[in-house]
Amino acid sequence: PPEEEGPCGDWTYHEWAEAFSTNDLARTLPPGHIAVCRVQTGGRGRFNRKWIGEEGGLWASFTVPLSAPEDTAAGVHWGHLPLVAGLALFNMLRGMGLDSVRLRWPNDLLAGKSKLAGILVERPAENMAVIGIGINVFNDVSSIAGEIKDPPARLADLVRDCPSLHAVMASLGSHLNQVLSVFSHGGVPALQEGLSRAWAGERPVSILTDDETVRGIFTGIDDQGNPVLSLPAGTVRTIPAHLINRLLE
Ligand code: BT5
Incomplete structure (x- = not known):
């Protein structure tokens, strides 16, 4: 059972001290919920790559309803959710004053050349997606540099007065809802302006x-x-x- 639960903006969060993968825990939750843990032992990235989730980072998975049929003519395709999540993360980080942040296709969040956050979207059921997001916040990234491809970065080194993990989670939840609502009405075309900022140049x-x-x-x-x-x-x-x-x- 989770150690702590409660509202988080429009979402409801469930926090575990330790989890294998919050994406697995989120499968058991209804839409509109967040599974979050302090230490993640079996975190994964795309193509089953390993995601390192030591204490101090935000390891969270958001459950999103996929009720309406896809409107593919308008460019609304659930396969684009990783872009939605990437743009939401980008907007949040820019809002914190992090000017060096950018999105590398399809959904890596970099600060300069260093990887700050990653996204893994899964679809455990026809009518629900799980958006898993890992952000290095206060965790010690120097110790994992040897294990990963891009050099790592963490938020606490990049912004003044780094917000708490809960505050980052709440802010992410609201940015996610904002971008999701734009996307569900206008599809990828409606995201293009934001995305062109997020790619940060050619x-x-x-x-x-x-x-x-x-x-x-x-x-x-x-x-x-x-x-x-x-x-x-x-x-x-x-x-x-x-x-x-x-x-x-
Ligand atoms: C990702 O995959 O970047 C998606 C990571 C998603 C993690 C979240 S945490 C909550 C939820 N629960 C999960 O089990 N997953 C999600 P990809 O683009 O495939 O990149 C994976 C690569 O990132 C690895 O092969 C490493 O090189 C690197 N990496 C691993 N841990 C990292 C970290 N903490 N910081 C920076 N890079 C890391």
């Missing part, structure tokens, strides 16, 4: 698919969520998101 990338490596300048995504590159030859190429194994900067 930059050279390599995109790896099963068949090839495409090098070019990442300029953003199209209204279906696919990355758009401008190529050295002066042409523009859109790479279907589902073919992409990795994007490297």
Whole structure:
């Protein structure tokens, strides 16, 4: 059973001292709830990569109802929830005065070149999604630097008067609701303006698919969520998101 429960803005949170993965705990909750823990022992990222969740970070999973049928004509596709979560996190961090934060496609939150937060969206049931978010806040990231790909960063080193974990969770919940409501009415097109701020300018990338490596300048995504590159030859190429194994900067 959780150690603590209560309201958190429009959400209800359930806090465990230790959990394997809050994304697993969230599956058992109804929509509108948050599973959060202080230490996460079996946290995961995309493609079953390991997420390190030591004490002091925010390890939380938000349950979101998927009641209405997808309006794919308007660009509302539940596969885009990682972008929704990425934009919500970006908005929250910029709101804290963190000017160096940006989104790396599809949903890594970086401060400069360092990884500050990650997102893992899962869909345990037809009518519910779990949005798992991990943010390094007060946890000691210097000790994990050797274990991870990008250098890590933590919020406490980047903002003045870093808010408490509960305050960060509450703020994230409200930013998530705000972006979700924009998205559910207008789909990806309605997010484009915010996302273009979040990508923070064009930059050279390599995109790896099963068949090839495409090098070019990442300029953003199209209204279906696919990355758009401008190529050295002066042409523009859109790479279907589902073919992409990795994007490297
Ligand atoms: C992610 O995956 O970045 C998604 C992470 C989602 C974690 C949350 S915590 C709450 C919820 N419960 C879960 O079990 N998961 C979610 P991906 O883009 O695949 O990146 C994973 C990579 O990030 C790893 O392979 C490491 O290189 C790196 N990494 C692991 N722990 C990290 C940390 N604490 N800080 C920065 N980078 C980390």
